[in-house]
Amino acid sequence: MYDKKKTLEIDRKHIWHPFTQMKDYEKMDPKVIVRGDGIKLYDSDGNEYYDTVSSWWTNTLGHCNKEISNGIKKQLDTLEHVIFSGFTHPFAAEFIDLLSGFLDKSLSKYFFSDNGSTAVEVALKMAFQYWQNLGKTDKTGFIMLENAYHGDTIGAVSLGGVPMYHKLYKPLMFSTVQVKGPNCSNCPHRKSDYTFDTSQCGCNIECFGDMEKAIRQHGSKTAAIIIEPLLQGAGGMILYRKEYLQMLEKTAKENDILVIYDEVATGFGRTGSMFAYEQCGTTPDIIALSKGITAGFLPFAITAATDKVYDAFYDDYFSHKTFFHGHSYTGNPLGCAAGIENLKILKRDNLPCSNKNTIEHFHGKLREMEEFDFINDIRYLGFIGAIDIVKSRKNKIPFNPEERIGKKIYMDSLENGIILRPLGDTIYFFLPLITTPDDIEQIFKRTLKVLTGLSI
Numbered sequence: 001m002y003d004k005k006k007t008l009e010i011d012r013k014h015i016w017h018p019f020t021q022m023k024d025y026e027k028m029d030p031k032v033i034v035r036g037d038g039i040k041l042y043d044s045d046g047n048e049y050y051d052t053v054s055s056w057w058t059n060t061l062g063h064c065n066k067e068i069s070n071g072i073k074k075q076l077d078t079l080e081h082v083i084f085s086g087f088t089h090p091f092a093a094e095f096i097d098l099l100s101g102f103l104d105k106s107l108s109k110y111f112f113s114d115n116g117s118t119a120v121e122v123a124l125k126m127a128f129q130y131w132q133n134l135g136k137t138d139k140t141g142f143i144m145l146e147n148a149y150h151g152d153t154i155g156a157v158s159l160g161g162v163p164m165y166h167k168l169y170k171p172l173m174f175s176t177v178q179v180k181g182p183n184c185s186n187c188p189h190r191k192s193d194y195t196f197d198t199s200q201c202g203c204n205i206e207c208f209g210d211m212e213k214a215i216r217q218h219g220s221k222t223a224a225i226i227i228e229p230l231l232q233g234a235g236g237m238i239l240y241r242k243e244y245l246q247m248l249e250k251t252a253k254e255n256d257i258l259v260i261y262d263e264v265a266t267g268f269g270r271t272g273s274m275f276a277y278e279q280c281g282t283t284p285d286i287i288a289l290s291k292g293i294t295a296g297f298l299p300f301a302i303t304a305a306t307d308k309v310y311d312a313f314y315d316d317y318f319s320h321k322t323f324f325h326g327h328s329y330t331g332n333p334l335g336c337a338a339g340i341e342n343l344k345i346l347k348r349d350n351l352p353c354s355n356k357n358t359i360e361h362f363h364g365k366l367r368e369m370e371e372f373d374f375i376n377d378i379r380y381l382g383f384i385g386a387i388d389i390v391k392s393r394k395n396k397i398p399f400n401p402e403e404r405i406g407k408k409i410y411m412d413s414l415e416n417g418i419i420l421r422p423l424g425d426t427i428y429f430f431l432p433l434i435t436t437p438d439d440i441e442q443i444f445k446r447t448l449k450v451l452t453g454l455s456i
């Protein structure tokens with residue numbers, strides 16, 4: 001293994017990191033991580049870090065879970081990969097058999113790919129072609145939400161609504177109808193000072209008005225609406241009420257529009273239920289899943305669809321209804337092995353339900369932050385929590401973006417044995433399902449040390 005010096009030397013010379021202004025590394029080195037164990041990562045100097053962002057929201061059962069690594073090791077000597085067109089394998093079958101036990105029965109057809117963006121690309125091409133195959137060739141449009149994030153490939157970017165990530169690429173995108181999204185943090189009907197778990201919202205889902213209008217205006221030309229259920233992640237950890245999804249399901253059905261749920265981030269227990277949609281009593285026509293699907297071990301994804309969608313593609317070859325989409329690593333057996341072990345653990349250990357104690361403890365600790373004047377909002381859903389920070393809430397003074405407070409918090413957090421990676425002025429926690437109340441104590445102790453130590 002290369003030592004720290006050599007790793008950094010080569011990194012600095014040749015490696016271009018994602019979502020990173022590489023010039024920032026002139027003043028700091030990236031941490032060289034050499035080991036992971038449970039919720040912690042360890043660097044080449046032996047320092048530990050609480051991985052509160054679950055390594056880009058992928059890790060659900062802690063780092064280096066032995067059952068999952070053993071499952072992959074066993075698989076390695078049997079079959080590492082095989083083309084998935086014209087061939088299948090027992091590992092894909094076992095994985096889907098397990099996964100179908102967790103998803104709504106109406107989602108009965110599963111398409112494999114290898115990351116969240118591809119899962120979304122598959123979903124949007126499926127939705128588009130569904131209407132083409134049915135002969136409704138006018139239905140080509142998509143409705144999406146402000147602050148939506150669905151990935152970084154151009155199809156997924158076209159469905160995105162975060163100006164910082166998406167605006168520049170506009171000339172490359174297909175056009176969509178962007179709707180003002182629900183956001184309980186900005187709701188004028190909220191009864192409590194902070195959003196908390198959104199149950200304090202005394203509204204009648206007035207925020208659905210914009211979506212309703214868009215559906216009325218554009219419905220006949222719309223193929224699908226795409227949405228992140230209950231929580232818009234990269235857009236700022238924005239929470240909204242389940243009734244929004246209930247109204248969306250009803251209105252979309254009435255107007256003959258498909259609904260795509262993007263549970264790439266919210267899936268596999270993170271929100272306190274296996275999938276966020278379970279908390280809403282709604283189901284989509286198509287769902288995109290990735291990240292926690294292998295508990296953070298391997299790149300892997302699924303796009304699941306209903307029989308209604310699938311049947312529109314099922315015909316004689318020369319009807320030209322084939323779904324011509326696929327990736328080299330589609331259905332990778334190693335990914336299946338990781339997914340199988342992950343799902344077996346979730347089932348056996350009844351996660352996330354069996355860890356309600358930690359969830360409650362976590363929410364309690366977040367609520368305790370009310371006392372600080374630099375906290376502007378507090379919100380949470382399952383193992384996800386977010387706080388918006390300001391210079392002074394009382395005096396309504398936000399941070400000046402030029403101060404790059406997020407970067408400062410990130411750097412200070414590393415000095416304090418914790419990884420905090422704010423989205424703008426929003427500090428968030430995206431915790432694994434195996435987090436304990438003791439971990440929560442440590443995480444908050446270290447977070448408060450960082451925040452109260454800032455000279456703001």
Ligand SMILES: Cc1ncc(COP(=O)(O)O)c(C=O)c1O
Pocket residue numbers: 115116117118120149150151152228233234262263264265266290291
């Ligand atoms: C909701 C959502 N969809 C899609 C993606 C894209 O996933 P990936 O980064 O694996 O391409 C993300 C990534 O953060 C996400 O949060």
